[in-house]
Amino acid sequence: MSWFTFLLQNRTEVVVRTLEHIQLVSAAMGIALIIGLPVGVALVRRRALRRWVFGAANIVQTIPSLALFGFLIPVPWIGGIGANTAILALALYALLPVLRNTCTGIEGVDAAVLEAARGMGMTPQQVLWQVELPLAAPVLLAGVRVATVISIGVATIAAAIGAGGLGVFIFRGVAMVNDQVILAGAIPAALLAVLADLGLGAVQRRVASQ
Amino acid sequence: MTYRLPTGATLVSGLDLQVAQGETLVLLGRSGSGKTTTLKLINRLLEATEGEVLISGKPSTAWDPVLLRRGIGYVIQDAGLFPHWSVQQNVALVPKLEGWEEGRIQKRLDEVMALVGLPLAEFGSRRPTELSGGQRQRVGVARALAGDPPILLMDEPFGALDPVTRAELQREFRALAQRLGKAIVFITHDVREALFLGTRIAFLAQGRLVAVHTPGDFLRASEPEVRAFVASLDPGGREEAQR
Numbered sequence: 014m015s016w017f018t019f020l021l022q023n024r025t026e027v028v029v030r031t032l033e034h035i036q037l038v039s040a041a042m043g044i045a046l047i048i049g050l051p052v053g054v055a056l057v058r059r060r061a062l063r064r065w066v067f068g069a070a071n072i073v074q075t076i077p078s079l080a081l082f083g084f085l086i087p088v089p090w091i092g093g094i095g096a097n098t099a100i101l102a103l104a105l106y107a108l109l110p111v112l113r114n115t116c117t118g119i120e121g122v123d124a125a126v127l128e129a130a131r132g133m134g135m136t137p138q139q140v141l142w143q144v145e146l147p148l149a150a151p152v153l154l155a156g157v158r159v160a161t162v163i164s165i166g167v168a169t170i171a172a173a174i175g176a177g178g179l180g181v182f183i184f185r186g187v188a189m190v191n192d193q194v195i196l197a198g199a200i201p202a203a204l205l206a207v208l209a210d211l212g213l214g215a216v217q218r219r220v221a222s223q
Numbered sequence: 224m225t226y227r228l229p230t231g232a233t234l235v236s237g238l239d240l241q242v243a244q245g246e247t248l249v250l251l252g253r254s255g256s257g258k259t260t261t262l263k264l265i266n267r268l269l270e271a272t273e274g275e276v277l278i279s280g281k282p283s284t285a286w287d288p289v290l291l292r293r294g295i296g297y298v299i300q301d302a303g304l305f306p307h308w309s310v311q312q313n314v315a316l317v318p319k320l321e322g323w324e325e326g327r328i329q330k331r332l333d334e335v336m337a338l339v340g341l342p343l344a345e346f347g348s349r350r351p352t353e354l355s356g357g358q359r360q361r362v363g364v365a366r367a368l369a370g371d372p373p374i375l376l377m378d379e380p381f382g383a384l385d386p387v388t389r390a391e392l393q394r395e396f397r398a399l400a401q402r403l404g405k406a407i408v409f410i411t412h413d414v415r416e417a418l419f420l421g422t423r424i425a426f427l428a429q430g431r432l433v434a435v436h437t438p439g440d441f442l443r444a445s446e447p448e449v450r451a452f453v454a455s456l457d458p459g460g461r462e463e464a465q466r
Contacts, residue, residue, distance in 0.1 A: 129303030132266055132376075133316055133366070134293030147307050
């Protein structure tokens with residue numbers, strides 16, 4: 014348990030790194046949702062366009078994370094060393110699950126319910142906000158959950174481009190050939206992922222039961 | 224009027240029908256005869272390729288489709304209740320959309336739920352999943368009536384129910400229709416249901432109107448397509464229907 018002693022001794026930095034980690038992931042998820050939700054909604058009835066967008070999002074998913082961080086560094090304006098580049102890369106990874114689940118969720122809404130909604134005189138906006146999105150919410154949240162857990166893992170690598178986070182301990186530990194330091198980053202990161210999974214899982218169940 | 228798909232397939236052609244206030248016009252025909260298409264042309268879920276649908280003397284295309292639909296009650300086979308809303312919220316849909324004040328909505332909810340035999344106090348807070356098939360369909364009818372629309376469109380509303388519940392709802396609906404005096408267009412492929420509920424029966428085959436008869440004339444009709452349908456009735460059903 015010597016990693017735990019290390020953790021206690023360096024608790025100030027551990028807290029700072031954990032907060033950095035949470036910030037990276039939250040900012041990335043925020044961007045992924047702000048872009049992914051409206052685009053996902055727009056793609057529901059545009060099958061041809063969807064193939065292209067999903068294809069592009071799929072390609073992003075296949076790029077190894079360290080490589081994606083590397084690719085983004087030389088990009089002007091948005092690139093460079095630091096947290097912004099890392100947030101952008103994480104958001105790109107989170108985009109596919111958010112997009113896909115938004116589409117799948119809305120498509121899964123019962124056709125009879127939609128026909129009734131339109132037939133009773135709801136406007137397209139009312140159908141979207143009052144019927145489609147609430148009914149798609151459990152599926153949508155499942156996408157957010159997956160994306161968040163993946164982001165927490167990938168964000169550890171962001172330390173390699175100077176974005177901070179719990180990855181700092183891992184890279185430092187590797188450089189020092191010191192297991193304790195590696196674990197001081199790895200274990201809180203894993204805990205964070207488990208907590209996020211449980212928390213979002215609970216939210217998802219609550220929404221689904223309503 | 225005529226309706227064609229963009230692919231060129233004609234689903235309904237040369238249809239000419241009128242429905243008056245206080246009348247139940249039944250659209251009868253086999254699957255794929257154009258009944259549902261006709262219904263959707265009325266509330267503009269589809270738009271006629273040729274010809275027009277006149278609602279209160281005004282072409283449906285001249286109406287704002289959203290406002291038009293709020294004035295037309297719509298009941299479909301699977302009820303299409305919103306599963307994430309309570310019965311009360313479902314029924315209050317059109318009054319809410321129309322911006323009625325809360326007291327008026329509550330009063331109307333009480334009325335329509337009583338009309339369909341589900342007391343609001345007992346059923347209002349339930350979810351559609353907590354209802355039987357027959358109850359869901361009653362709620363569907365209540366929701367269609369809530370805004371007090373002059374026109375009611377019903378697409379095989381009782382089609383998915385067991386025979387006993389079905390007969391029960393048919394009886395109640397006939398009484399309700401006579402009492403409310405609305406213009407009702409009712410789709411079915413069940414001759415007995417057509418004879419029981421219809422003041423007139425429009426028989427459709429392959430997107431064309433074959434004939435319009437009163438229930439009495441329908442049984443004696445000479446058109447071969449109609450005769451084939453009548454022949455499917457057993458003698459008992461015939462007598463029952465004539466009563």
